[in-house]
Amino acid sequence: MFIELGHFALILAFAVAIVQAIVPMVGAQMRWSNWMAVAEPAATAQFLLIAFSFLALTYGFVTSDFSLRLVTLNSHTLKPMLYKVSGVWGNHEGSMLLWVLILTLFGACAAWFGGNLPTGLRARVLSVQAMIGVAFLAFVLFTSNPFVRLEVPPMNGQDLNPLLQDPGLAFHPPFLYLGYVGLSMSFSFAVAALIEGRVDAAWARWVRPWTLAAWLFLTIGIALGSWWAYYELGWGGFWFWDPVENASFMPWLIAGALLHSAIVVEKREALKAWTILLAILAFGFSLIGTFIVRSGVLTSVHAFANDPERGVFILIILAVFMGGALILFAARAGAMEAKGVFAIVSRETALVMNNILLAVAAFVVFVGTIWPLVSELLFDRPLSVGPPFFNVVFTPFMLLLALILPIGAILPWKRAQLGKAMRRMSGVFAVAVALALLIWAMSSNRSALAPIGAFLGSWLFLGAGADLWARTGRKGFSDRLRRLTRLPRADWGKAVAHAGFGITLFGIAGLIAWEVEDIRVATPGEPFEVAGYEITLLDVKQVEGPNYFSTLADMRVARNGRQVALLQPEKRVYPVAAMPTTEAAIDNGVLRDIYLVIGDAQDSGGYAVRTYIKPFANWIWAGAIIMAFGGLLSLSDRRYRVAAGARRLRAEPAE
Numbered sequence: 097m098f099i100e101l102g103h104f105a106l107i108l109a110f111a112v113a114i115v116q117a118i119v120p121m122v123g124a125q126m127r128w129s130n131w132m133a134v135a136e137p138a139a140t141a142q143f144l145l146i147a148f149s150f151l152a153l154t155y156g157f158v159t160s161d162f163s164l165r166l167v168t169l170n171s172h173t174l175k176p177m178l179y180k181v182s183g184v185w186g187n188h189e190g191s192m193l194l195w196v197l198i199l200t201l202f203g204a205c206a207a208w209f210g211g212n213l214p215t216g217l218r219a220r221v222l223s224v225q226a227m228i229g230v231a232f233l234a235f236v237l238f239t240s241n242p243f244v245r246l247e248v249p250p251m252n253g254q255d256l257n258p259l260l261q262d263p264g265l266a267f268h269p270p271f272l273y274l275g276y277v278g279l280s281m282s283f284s285f286a287v288a289a290l291i292e293g294r295v296d297a298a299w300a301r302w303v304r305p306w307t308l309a310a311w312l313f314l315t316i317g318i319a320l321g322s323w324w325a326y327y328e329l330g331w332g333g334f335w336f337w338d339p340v341e342n343a344s345f346m347p348w349l350i351a352g353a354l355l356h357s358a359i360v361v362e363k364r365e366a367l368k369a370w371t372i373l374l375a376i377l378a379f380g381f382s383l384i385g386t387f388i389v390r391s392g393v394l395t396s397v398h399a400f401a402n403d404p405e406r407g408v409f410i411l412i413i414l415a416v417f418m419g420g421a422l423i424l425f426a427a428r429a430g431a432m433e434a435k436g437v438f439a440i441v442s443r444e445t446a447l448v449m450n451n452i453l454l455a456v457a458a459f460v461v462f463v464g465t466i467w468p469l470v471s472e473l474l475f476d477r478p479l480s481v482g483p484p485f486f487n488v489v490f491t492p493f494m495l496l497l498a499l500i501l502p503i504g505a506i507l508p509w510k511r512a513q514l515g516k517a518m519r520r521m522s523g524v525f526a527v528a529v530a531l532a533l534l535i536w537a538m539s540s541n542r543s544a545l546a547p548i549g550a551f552l553g554s555w556l557f558l559g560a561g562a563d564l565w566a567r568t569g570r571k572g573f574s575d576r577l578r579r580l581t582r583l584p585r586a587d588w589g590k591a592v593a594h595a596g597f598g599i600t601l602f603g604i605a606g607l608i609a610w611e612v613e614d615i616r617v618a619t620p621g622e623p624f625e626v627a628g629y630e631i632t633l634l635d636v637k638q639v640e641g642p643n644y645f646s647t648l649a650d651m652r653v654a655r656n657g658r659q660v661a662l663l664q665p666e667k668r669v670y671p672v673a674a675m676p677t678t679e680a681a682i683d684n685g686v687l688r689d690i691y692l693v694i695g696d697a698q699d700s701g702g703y704a705v706r707t708y709i710k711p712f713a714n715w716i717w718a719g720a721i722i723m724a725f726g727g728l729l730s731l732s733d734r735r736y737r738v739a740a741g742a743r744r745l746r747a748e749p750a751e
Contacts, residue, residue, distance in 0.1 A: 098152055098155055099152055099155075099156055099161065099164065099243060101152060102149040102151070102152020102153060103149070103241075105145045105146070105152070106149040106193075106237065108145050109146045109200070109229075110230070110233040112142045113233055114226075114230055116134070116138035116139060116229075117223055117227045118223075119135075119138075119223075120132050120134055120222055120226075121219070121223035123219060124215075124216045127216075132216065135207065135222035135223060136208075136218075138226070139206070139207040139225070139226070142204070142226070142229065146200050147200075150194065153184055153190060153242050153243070154181060154184050157180050157183050158180055158181065160172075160173050162246070162250055162251070162252065164242075164244070165246050166242050166243075167183075167253060168253045170190070170253070170256045171255065171256060172252060172253045172643060172672055173252055173253070174643040175255065175256065175261070176642055178263065179256055179260075179266065182260070185269050186260045188406075189236070189240045190242055191269060192232070192235065192236050192242075193236060193242050194269070194270065194273055195232060196233055199277045199280060200229060202278060202280060202306070206221060206225065206284075212302075217289070217302075220287075220291055220292060223288075224284040225284045231413045231416070235409050238409075239406050239409055240406065254672060257673065258644070258670040258673055258675050258676075259677060262324060264321075267320060268324060271313050271316045271320060272313075272320075272321065272344055273317075274309075274313035274317070275311070275312075275313035275317050275347070275351075276385065277310075277382070278307075278309050278310025278314075279307070279310045279347055279382050281307075282306055282307045282379065283375055283376060283417075285299070286303070286376055286421070287421055287424065290372065290421075290424045293428060293431045295431070295432050296361075297362045297363070299361070301362050304358045304362070305731060307354050307355055308355060308731050309727075311348065311351040311727060312724050314344065315724040315727065316724050317344065318720070319720035319721065319724070322334045322335055327680050327682055328677075328678075328680070332613070332680075332691055332693075332710070334713070337483045337486040339388050339465050342461050342462075342464070342465040343384065343465070346461050346462055346465075347385065349455075349461070350374060350381055353450070353454035353455050353458075354375055354378050356451060357370055357371040357447065364436030364509060364510070365436045366435070366438065367448070367451075368432040368433075376421045376422065376425065379417075380414070380418045383410070384462075387407060387411055387414060388465070390410055437510075438509070441507070441514045442507060443507040443508060444510070446500060446503065446505075449500055450500060450504060453497045457490055460486075460490055460493070461486065464489070464490075495548070495552065498552040498555065498598070499555070501597070502521060502524065502560070503521060503559075505563045505590070505594065506562070506563050506566055520562070520566060521562060523562075524559050524562050525555070527554060528552075528554040528555040529551060531550050532550045532551035532554075534550075535547050535550045539609075539610075545609040546606055546609035546610060549605020549606055549609070552602070552605075554602070556595060556598025556601065557595045557598040560591035560592070560594040561591065563591055564588070567579075567580075567583055584733055585730060585733035586729075588726075588730075589726045589727060589730030589733065590726065590730065592722060592725055592729055593723045596718075596720065596724075596726055598719070599715050599719030599722060600715070602712065602719075603713065606711050606712035606715070607710055607713050610712075611708065611709065611710055611711065612627040612709040613706070615706050615707075617698050617700060618704075618705040619701060620635060626707045626709060629654070629655050630654045631654075631692070631705075632651065633650075633703065634652055635649070635650045636650075636703060643670060643672065644668045644670045644671070646667065647667040647694065648664055648665075649665050649681075649692075649694040649705075660683065660690070663683060665679060665681035665692045665693050666681075667679070667694055678693055684714060686714065688710060688712070688713070689709075689710040690708075690710075691710055693707075
């Protein structure tokens, strides 16, 4: 009965979404306050109904209710409780219900915390958000219903994909969806502003927190996915340029551009049209990612479904919302006249260059991702675009972006002197060059990658510190320290995020430049050496887990006769899913990771063993977490929302 109530709540939420999509929009156009007032309670009701529906589905998984088709296909009684819960969104239907839940959560938050918004704009934003909800609720109910029952329930389930039975993958999708779906709020604000015909500094301040929250969650979600791929798949990489990886990366790039562009609108009332376009494209790329994951048109190890009919439904959603928004954008172009003017050398110009680099980088990733499909459809020629293409074409844009960021951050608005800015950054530049030369001198392979990574990483990290220090004035050291602690959180957030970006860049460069890989057949008791480490396969045994069988190896790692670590790589087989997985054993360190993978038994009596020494691997994810923390610091700065509310209160009597 509880499951049926969950299904009924989903249908009722669909009806509420239709009302929320129509009534407040009509009320805003006709200036009927009572119609506009429907938006807030409708948004809350829609969220509560879908939350109840999601709770009902979770109950079905936790209690192993195999009368539900979805539970049968994605769960098993022997599965640990964490993976029973994560199994709710570890499939197509459940993940779409989570998508809609997060969509309505953002809409409800706009209703709960949007009291500083003008009444008409709030009604239009919630109405557009409900239109997106109508589309995806229809998709769930008519093509991906998670509450389908089986006439004859089996005694047990077919288990969740073993690759998804991991803590990293339990938390990765929710964070990623919070980012994906969070960009719907930027889209709703953009469309509402186009309908209203007004884009100004106040609008930019209202849209920035939502975009920042989405970017923050995307950063965490992408980092978790990369970390999972690193330790779970057993191939030792952190990024493969897989289509689904790219599907999350493209909105992240566009959201970063949107954040910087909104600053220009807020401070100078320039780049209005470009900012609106970025808000539309950011959510558009999220929908493209949904299409890639759900349609099966592109092969990916992350794909949830291979159903062309579902793909067509999502393609229709994409065409309707993107097509409608772009048509509206073209019709309202005249209402987005820029007011601020600026010189070629100015912070505005630096932010424009930042936007161009991020947008073009996203476009490059999009072309590389979608080109195999285009090649097959138009030229009937199967084609694969892999990491070499992306590494060569994408990397230069990130290098240029890293060069520009520290200088652009200290340039004044409207007009600046490049020579003066360079003099202020001369010390940072000298230290970055010195570190790059030091690493070049210490490197044995004479690769330029590590010195370039060291230069850019230290340039960004120290440049962020110099930017903060420059904001403390020119008084004494103690006075400047006091002022440093009183700087706005948004300034600290920007500096911390830029510093995190530098740390990630250096981690990637150091890992690629200095990684050591060794593949061999190891015999128990016979040590072998890799990059100064002595590794010994001590024993291999067969063990049984809660829902799998494992080949578990005991391996000792020593250096200069002293034991460094005792690691246990595994090769698991999940009998229900009939699928093997590789569980790498990693000795994590600040400066390096020792990464061991056990393979199949050999006829000679040994075992295939892969060993990687990965310098600075953890700096990649540490930098990503620092970037996310910078976003959180900025998000906690309430100046923008308070000022926006004050501006509205001053403006309303005049209207």
